[in-house]
Amino acid sequence: MQIRNGFKKYAHNLHNIVRYLDNMKDKLENTIEKPITWLNNNEEAEKDKYDNRKKLLEEIVNPIAMWLYAICD
Template sequence: MVADAEKYRAEDEKVAQRIQARNSLESYAYNLRNTLQDEKVAGRIDVDDKRKLEDVIKEAITWFENNQEAETEEYEYKQKSVEETANPIMMKLFWSIEKVD
């Protein structure tokens, strides 16, 4: 009985980690999309950067919708890939806002 409980606990933890990774990717993609739709941001971001972000966000959301049962590592990898594109652009945007304000 104790062995079964340990087995199920480990499985539950694995499922919880997968759900957390999935939620993290989903939240990140939608938050980026919402940020881009903000009028204050839209006017301050370079057109090419905005296009890059829109493309990577759209691709991430499509991937997410088509891979609901992906493994934790797959969700984490996808999020890191989105972050590699988004972070430099968002930092540039942040610094442009800081200079203006």
């Protein structure tokens, strides 16, 4: 019974994660689209500008990526 309950909890957690990610999809796409647009419009930008934009994106995306890695590991 304990194995069944653990498996059930695991399956429900995965289901909740998929629902959460589905809700986050639009926000993530918008978050990622902004730097892509900036890159397309700023091909001649200085190195520090690229670094700053990358850092801003990483601050948003890295916690999500780490969370996904933790739940999938």
